[in-house]
Amino acid sequence: MNLNNKDPQQLLQRSFTIGIVGIILCFIPLINNITAFADPKKIFFLNGFGLAAQFMALSLAILVIRKRKIPHEIKDKSKRMIIVLSVSILFFFLNT
Numbered sequence: 001m002n003l004n005n006k007d008p009q010q011l012l013q014r015s016f017t018i019g020i021v022g023i024i025l026c027f028i029p030l031i032n033n034i035t036a037f038a039d040p041k042k043i044f045f046l047n048g049f050g051l052a053a054q055f056m057a058l059s060l061a062i063l064v065i066r067k068r069k070i071p072h073e074i075k076d077k078s079k080r081m082i083i084v085l086s087v088s089i090l091f092f093f094l095n096t
Contacts, residue, residue, distance in 0.1 A: 003063060008070045012077055015060035019085050022053030026092045051092060058085040 003011065025046045032043050061081040064074065 003060070004067075008064045008067055008074050008078075011060050011064050012074060012081065015057045015064070015078075015081055015085075018053050018060070019057035019081070019088075022050045022055075022057060023088055025050030025053060026088075030095065047092065051089065054085055054089050054092075058082065058089070061085065 027050075028046050029040070029043055032038055032040060061078050064070070065078040065082065
């Protein structure tokens with residue numbers, strides 16, 4: 001799959017979807033620490049999958065911002081996506 005030929009709006013939508021899934025996967029172990037609905041040792045691996053998904057979404061957003069000749073609105077959306085994903089990755093790294 002060659003991502004350089006894809007539509008920037010479609011790549012940004014995929015980045016958003018993958019980023020939301022990654023954030024949700026990282027929140028499940030945090031909620032488990034509070035409510036204890038499962039064994040923490042068995043559910044902790046979701047943090048890894050969530051962080052991997054967030055890194056993938058971050059790389060897609062960076063790929064969009066590096067493209068040439070795209071509208072200014074899409075570049076702004078990509079910049080905001082990069083900031084949000086960077087903050088969420090930092091939060092989940094510091095929280096584990």
